[in-house]
Amino acid sequence: MRLSSRRTLASVLFALVIISAFVPRLPAADDDLKQLRDQIRSLEQKLLVLERKQEIKDEDAATAAKAAPKIAITDKGFTLASADSANSIKLRGLVQFDNRLFFGDNGIVNNSFLLRRARLITEGTFAKNYSFQLVPEFGGGSATAASAFTILDANLGVTVNKALQFKFGKFKSPVGLELLQSDSWTFFDERSLVTNLVPNRDIGAQASGDLFNGTVNYTAGVFNGIADAATSTNADFDNEKDVVGRIFATPFKNDAGSFLQGLSFGVSASLGREKGASGRAAGYKTDGQQTFFSYAATTIADGQNWRVSPQFDYRNGSFGAIGEYVLSTVNVRPSATGKKAELQNKAWQLAAGYVLTGEDSSFAGVVPKTNFDFANGTWGAFEVVARYANLKIDDAAFPLYASAASNADEATSYGIGLNWYLSKAVAFKFDYYQTNFGFAPGAPAVSTNAVLRQDEQSLITRFQVSF
Amino acid sequence: MKAKVVLFSLLALAAVSGAAAKSIELLNVSYDPTRELYVDYNKAFATYWKAKTGDDVTVKQSHGGSGKQARGVIDGLPADVVTLALAADVDALYDVAKLIPQDWQKRLPQNSTPYTSTIVFLVRKGNPLGLKDWDDLVKPGVSIITPNPKTSGGARWNYLAAWAYAKHKQGSDEAAKAFVASLYKNVPVLDSGARGATTTFVQRGIGDVLLAWENEAFLALKEFGSDKFEIVVPSLSILAEPPVSIVDKVVKKKGTEAVAKAYLEYLYSAEGQDIAGRNFYRPRDPAAAAKYAGVFPRLELVTIDAEFGGWAKAQKTHFADGGVFDQIYSK
Numbered sequence: 001m002r003l004s005s006r007r008t009l010a011s012v013l014f015a016l017v018i019i020s021a022f023v024p025r026l027p028a029a030d031d032d033l034k035q036l037r038d039q040i041r042s043l044e045q046k047l048l049v050l051e052r053k054q055e056i057k058d059e060d061a062a063t064a065a066k067a068a069p070k071i072a073i074t075d076k077g078f079t080l081a082s083a084d085s086a087n088s089i090k091l092r093g094l095v096q097f098d099n100r101l102f103f104g105d106n107g108i109v110n111n112s113f114l115l116r117r118a119r120l121i122t123e124g125t126f127a128k129n130y131s132f133q134l135v136p137e138f139g140g141g142s143a144t145a146a147s148a149f150t151i152l153d154a155n156l157g158v159t160v161n162k163a164l165q166f167k168f169g170k171f172k173s174p175v176g177l178e179l180l181q182s183d184s185w186t187f188f189d190e191r192s193l194v195t196n197l198v199p200n201r202d203i204g205a206q207a208s209g210d211l212f213n214g215t216v217n218y219t220a221g222v223f224n225g226i227a228d229a230a231t232s233t234n235a236d237f238d239n240e241k242d243v244v245g246r247i248f249a250t251p252f253k254n255d256a257g258s259f260l261q262g263l264s265f266g267v268s269a270s271l272g273r274e275k276g277a278s279g280r281a282a283g284y285k286t287d288g289q290q291t292f293f294s295y296a297a298t299t300i301a302d303g304q305n306w307r308v309s310p311q312f313d314y315r316n317g318s319f320g321a322i323g324e325y326v327l328s329t330v331n332v333r334p335s336a337t338g339k340k341a342e343l344q345n346k347a348w349q350l351a352a353g354y355v356l357t358g359e360d361s362s363f364a365g366v367v368p369k370t371n372f373d374f375a376n377g378t379w380g381a382f383e384v385v386a387r388y389a390n391l392k393i394d395d396a397a398f399p400l401y402a403s404a405a406s407n408a409d410e411a412t413s414y415g416i417g418l419n420w421y422l423s424k425a426v427a428f429k430f431d432y433y434q435t436n437f438g439f440a441p442g443a444p445a446v447s448t449n450a451v452l453r454q455d456e457q458s459l460i461t462r463f464q465v466s467f
Numbered sequence: 468m469k470a471k472v473v474l475f476s477l478l479a480l481a482a483v484s485g486a487a488a489k490s491i492e493l494l495n496v497s498y499d500p501t502r503e504l505y506v507d508y509n510k511a512f513a514t515y516w517k518a519k520t521g522d523d524v525t526v527k528q529s530h531g532g533s534g535k536q537a538r539g540v541i542d543g544l545p546a547d548v549v550t551l552a553l554a555a556d557v558d559a560l561y562d563v564a565k566l567i568p569q570d571w572q573k574r575l576p577q578n579s580t581p582y583t584s585t586i587v588f589l590v591r592k593g594n595p596l597g598l599k600d601w602d603d604l605v606k607p608g609v610s611i612i613t614p615n616p617k618t619s620g621g622a623r624w625n626y627l628a629a630w631a632y633a634k635h636k637q638g639s640d641e642a643a644k645a646f647v648a649s650l651y652k653n654v655p656v657l658d659s660g661a662r663g664a665t666t667t668f669v670q671r672g673i674g675d676v677l678l679a680w681e682n683e684a685f686l687a688l689k690e691f692g693s694d695k696f697e698i699v700v701p702s703l704s705i706l707a708e709p710p711v712s713i714v715d716k717v718v719k720k721k722g723t724e725a726v727a728k729a730y731l732e733y734l735y736s737a738e739g740q741d742i743a744g745r746n747f748y749r750p751r752d753p754a755a756a757a758k759y760a761g762v763f764p765r766l767e768l769v770t771i772d773a774e775f776g777g778w779a780k781a782q783k784t785h786f787a788d789g790g791v792f793d794q795i796y797s798k
Contacts, residue, residue: 048672
């Protein structure tokens with residue numbers, strides 16, 4: 001019994017010890033657990049808050065970015081645009097610095113450095129569908145008669161949709177294909193003889209647009225009307241107007257991989273009446289920009305003036321070609337009361353280029369895969385070009401309306417060249433031209449015009465920045 | 468013969484009137500939580516307007532923090548109508564840009580506020596912290612979700628409701644200021660609008676309580692389930708009166724004045740009021756209010772005019788740059 005009592009006591013004590021050991025510890029464990037849970041919850045909340053703050057920051061940044069005006073500075077110009085791009089202003093520029101060298105012309109003073117073009121171009125849009133363009137010309141433009149500052153283009157555009165756009169003001173008359181190409185991206189640094197027979201910039205209103213999924217482009221307009229190769233002086237010189245139209249198709253444009261995908265062709269025409277000395281061409285120029293034909297000073301335009309020009313452009317990879325024919329018909333008198341005659345002058349050209357470095361040939365210029373960087377051993381893009389062109393003056397022009405002694409009645413030019421595109425914006429062009437002259441029956445054996453006493457051989461080198 | 472002429476004339480008239488049916492587009496620039504309300508309402512109005520005039524009207528909606536939306540309209544967002552969270556934001560259209568007349572609020576009944584709402588608490592199911600009234604919110608460890616009063620109309624109503632409660636209870640503006648300062652110390656993140664704050668609380672799981680528009684709280688219960696959240700109605704809150712107005716300069720320019728006016732007037736119609744009630748806004752119309760009386764809890768509601776001297780004064784005192792909110796929140 002005693003033993004039993006002892007054992008019982010021992011058991012009770014043991015139980016107490018156990019209980020005493022555990023009883024205080026259970027609440028403590030619960031507290032720890034609770035604290036840990038609270039800490040985890042608190043940390044989780046802090047993490048969630050941080051994540052949410054970042055999310056809000058990102059949303060605010062995205063919203064601010066959407067609302068912020070856009071600034072783009074690229075080799076295509078400097079653009080400031082509203083957040084929705086509906087309003088924008090773009091600053092572009094073109095500077096062409098030429099060196100003209102003539103060979104075998106018995107010392108005519110015509111070798112020259114020349115600032116051929118220097119333009120600060122401002123373009124913009126308002127309310128998405130209204131646009132403007134302002135192009136002042138600061139360059140001399142001619143080696144022999146440096147022109148003063150002029151407003152080359154100043155026009156306003158209204159876009160209804162892709163199929164209908166309007167343009168008002170001063171801009172290129174849509175007749176000559178090569179003339180419509182940007183001054184920066186023609187194969188040669190000077191356009192061909194053909195451009196002598198088409199109007200340059202005129203004042204008027206035109207409608208244009210793309211039809212049939214972009215495969216047909218049309219243009220139709222009414223202009224003051226100007227002589228061949230002339231640019232409007234910002235006012236009309238007579239009461240007559242010219243109607244000008246052009247349709248140009250790229251039928252395989254959407255046939256990816258087709259050999260003909262880059263083929264475009266069309267025809268343009270103008271019809272009007274001109275009157276006065278300003279209505280006839282001031283003169284026709286060679287590739288070297290020397291005058292080889294001009295009407296007599298007393299000759300005036302008086303009557304219908306029409307032109308027609310079938311034309312094509314073809315691009316396939318690195319290869320490109322352009323061709324056009326122009327028939328320009330003018331009615332002239334040798335003086336206000338003299339005999340009227342209708343003269344038909346004709347010209348055509350075929351030019352081609354091949355980009356040696358593999359870039360695509362394009363109507364809108366070659367974009368080098370890599371810019372020229374001597375340190376890194378990249379060289380930009382190189383393109384070789386060739387051209388044949390011919391311009392024939394109507395024989396009936398001589399001698400009543402133009403002197404056979406001081407004018408050629410035909411010019412045929414051959415050109416070869418190398419274009420080095422250092423970047424999209426910067427290029428060197430090296431072009432060699434030879435122009436042979438033909439003369440009207442009755443012309444003297446030696447022309448009175450020193451330029452025409454020999455074939456013209458010229459090397460024109462250009463350094464160009466265009467953005 | 469005469470009958471044929473008449474018939475032909477009628478047909479021609481019908482053809483002409485058919486051909487003359489217009490397609491009109493309006494832009495309603497609104498605050499954050501009204502998305503669902505105006506989706507419903509725009510459909511109803513389009514049907515009403517078509518029946519009345521034959522014209523098709525499409526109403527586009529833009530939502531965001533009320534202050535931000537007002538800024539957008541001032542900066543050129545072409546809103547035909549604004550349906551914002553508070554009168555101060557609409558006043559800004561006159562004050563800053565003269566887009567509307569100064570007396571815009573007199574053009575429609577009830578100061579151009581076709582429906583009302585108030586501010587309540589949305590808490591997680593079971594109300595784990597036992598939050599019952601504004602006092603509970605300023606206790607340490609309570610995490611409150613409310614948007615930024617600088618950009619959100621709902622946030623300004625939240626702020627003013629808390630201020631009104633403290634002032635009623637403690638008797639002074641100084642005490643109210645200290646109370647609101649304590650409250651904002653418990654706010655871990657400020658969204659720019661009420662819908663963003665709801666997202667923070669409901670979807671991101673942040674915070675213990677969301678100070679919410681009553682309609683937004685009901686919508687959260689409807690969308691996310693009453694098994695996850697519950698509404699706590701404080702003892703005192705504020706009568707929120709979201710106003711509406713046409714934007715005169717825009718509608719005159721766009722030629723949409725008549726339809727824009729009709730769009731706002733129709734909010735007061737039986738159908739408009741019913742749609743408001745259905746979307747948890749307290750209707751003004753007694754019949755609609757009676758219909759939805761069981762939905763909305765009864766509580767003491769103070770008004771902005773009686774408590775704060777109107778929105779212009781409240782805005783200047785509390786929410787303008789350097790105002791009371793800037794003082795307490797920057798601390």
